[in-house]
Structure formats: structure tokens, C-alpha cells
Amino acid sequence: MFHGLVSLLNLYIERNRMEHLPRGVFSAMPRLQFLYLGANRLRTLDPGAFVGLFYLHLLSLERNQLRSLDNGTFEGLESVKTLILQDNGLEAFEPGTFGDLVSVESLCLKGNGLSELPEGDVFGEMTKLQYIYFDEFRQCSLALHVRQCEPKGDGISSVEHLLDSIVLRICVWVMGLLACAGNILVLVGRYVVKEPNRVHSFYIKNLSLSDLLMGVYLFIIAFYDASFRGTYIRHETSWRRSWQCSFCDRENAQLHTFK
Numbered sequence: 001m002f003h004g005l006v007s008l009l010n011l012y013i014e015r016n017r018m019e020h021l022p023r024g025v026f027s028a029m030p031r032l033q034f035l036y037l038g039a040n041r042l043r044t045l046d047p048g049a050f051v052g053l054f055y056l057h058l059l060s061l062e063r064n065q066l067r068s069l070d071n072g073t074f075e076g077l078e079s080v081k082t083l084i085l086q087d088n089g090l091e092a093f094e095p096g097t098f099g100d101l102v103s104v105e106s107l108c109l110k111g112n113g114l115s116e117l118p119e120g121d122v123f124g125e126m127t128k129l130q131y132i133y134f135d136e137f138r139q140c141s142l143a144l145h146v147r148q149c150e151p152k153g154d155g156i157s158s159v160e161h162l163l164d165s166i167v168l169r170i171c172v173w174v175m176g177l178l179a180c181a182g183n184i185l186v187l188v189g190r191y192v193v194k195e196p197n198r199v200h201s202f203y204i205k206n207l208s209l210s211d212l213l214m215g216v217y218l219f220i221i222a223f224y225d226a227s228f229r230g231t232y233i234r235h236e237t238s239w240r241r242s243w244q245c246s247f248c249d250r251e252n253a254q255l256h257t258f259k
Contacts, residue, residue: 002028010034021045027052038062038084047072055079062086062108069093074100086133087111099125106131114139138236159233162225172222179215183208217248 002008008029018040026032032053042064050056059080066088074080074097083104090112098104104126110133122142123129132143133150140149140159149159158164163172186208195201224244228235239245 001025005029006031008032012036013040015039017041019043021049023048024051025049030054032056034058036060037064040064042066045069045073048075050074051076053077053079058082058084060084061088062111064088067091069097071096071099073097077101079103082106084108085112090114095122096125098123101126103128105129108133109139110135138233141233141236144234157232157236160230162228162232162239163221169222169225172218172225176215176218176222179211179218183212183215187212220244220248 002011002025005028009031011026011029011032011034014036015038018037019042021037021042021044023046026035026049030052033055035050035053035056035058038060039062042061043066045066047070050059053076056077056079059077059082062084063086066085068091071094074083077100080101081103083101083106086108088111090109091114098107101107102125105128107123107126107129112135114134123132124145126143127145129143129145130147131150132140132146132148134140135151137149137151137153137157137159140146143149152159153164156164156168163169187205190201190205190208195204224239228239232239
């Protein structure tokens with residue numbers, strides 16, 4: 001397809017209708033440095049589709065329809081420094097998919113679902129990777145060795161802290177203390193002092209128990225925020241799968257029932 005273009009350095013094939021790239025389709029352009037394939041309809045890339053591109057520095061595959069990536073997809077791209085996979089709707093990729101990209105410094109994965117991901121440091125073989133961009137900060141757990149990962153938080157939690165704001169941390173501790181202490185006093189008082197109106201007393205006890213559980217919920221969050229301080233992203237996955245987090249989720253849902 002591209003025979004006779006051995007001296008070509010830049011190639012823009014954007015906004016076309018390509019759906020598939022066979023193996024070695026660009027091999028006749030060994031000097032190519034910048035390849036833009038954005039806004040096509042690419043659904044599949046054969047393993048070795050980019051073999052022969054020994055000097056390629058930038059590869060843009062943004063705004064295509066790539067739902068998954070297989071091992072060997074980026075075979076032969078040892079010189080690429082920037083890879084853009086934004087807005088593809090990527091849902092999964094195999095472990096080792098990015099293993100050939102040993103020189104990549106910047107990787108953009110925004111605009112992808114990434115619902116099925118291997119656990120651990122998925123990008124560990126990309127030792128020169130310095131910048132990586134996701135949709136959610138919790139996905140930064142896949143690239144713990146990267147110097148800068150975006151986004152850094154969601155307004156409540158961040159890469160470093162379960163509760164990112166110092167104001168929020170203080171409020172959680174204070175509200176947890178007040179909720180537990182105040183409602184324990186109310187419950188004790190209701191059992192010590194007999195209330196002639198039993199229906200009213202039951203209603204007050206119900207509200208106090210609900211608020212007490214809220215206090216316990218806040219204390220659990222505050223405790224683990226302090227435990228993970230500065231390294232939350234390293235514990236994010238285990239925290240979300242822990243019984244403590246599940247307990248907090250259930251309590252949060254049940255509190256609305258009590259109310």
C-alpha cells in the first residue's frame with residue numbers, strides 16, 4: 001500500500017474509514033517518525049501491524065473503536081516515546097500488551113472504559129514511562145512507578161489520601177465523635193428515664209441508633225484515612241474489597257432506611 005515512501009517522516013491518515021490494520025502494513029516506510037491514525041473506524045490491529053517502524057516517535061490511535069488490545073499489537077515499536085489511545089472505548093487488554101514499548105514516556109488512555117484490567121503494575125515493563133493519563137485516579141494503581149499520573153483525585157479521594165481535603169478530615173473526626181458520644185447519651189437516657197409515650201420513645205431511639213451507626217461509619221473512614229495517609233493509591237484496591245469498606249457501604253445504605 002505504501003511502497004516507494006522509504007523517506008517519508010510524517011504520515012497523517014486521519015478521518016478515514018479504516019477498520020483493520022494487517023501485519024506489516026507500514027513496513028515499507030522504515031524512516032517514519034510520526035504516525036497519526038486518529039478518527040478512523042479501527043476495530044482490530046493484527047499483532048505486528050507496526051513492525052518495521054524502527055524510528056517512530058509518536059503513534060496516535062485516538063478516536064477509533066478499539067475495544068481490546070492483544071499481545072504483540074505494538075511489536076517493533078521500541079523507539080516510540082508518545083502513544084495516544086484516547087477515546088477508543090477500550091475495555092480490556094492482555095498482560096504484556098505494552099511490553100514492547102520500552103521507550104514510551106507519555107501514554108494517554110482517557111476516554112476508555114477499561115472495565116477488565118489485569119491486577120498489579122500493568123505498565124511495569126515501560127520503565128521510561130513518566131506521564132500517564134486515565135479517566136479515574138484509582139486506575140493509577142496500575143502504574144505505581146510512573147512519576148505523574150492524571151487525574152490525581154475525584155474531589156473526595158486522591159492518589160495520596162482517602163480523604164484529600166484537610167477540612168473534610170477534620171469534619172469526619174468531629175462529626176464521628178459528636179454522633180457517637182451524643183447518641184450514646186440519648187440511648188442511655190431513654191433506657192434510664194421511662195417515657196410515658198412509648199411510641200415517641202421508640203421513634204427517638206430509632207433516630208439515635210441511626211445516628212450512632214453514622215458515627216461508627218465516620219470513625220471507620222477516618223481511621224483508614226489516617227492509616228493510608230500519603231500512600232492511598234497503593235491500598236485502594238484492597239480497601240475497596242475489604243469487609244470494612246463493604247460494611248461502610250451497607251451501613252450507608254441502611255441509614256437511609258432507618259431515616
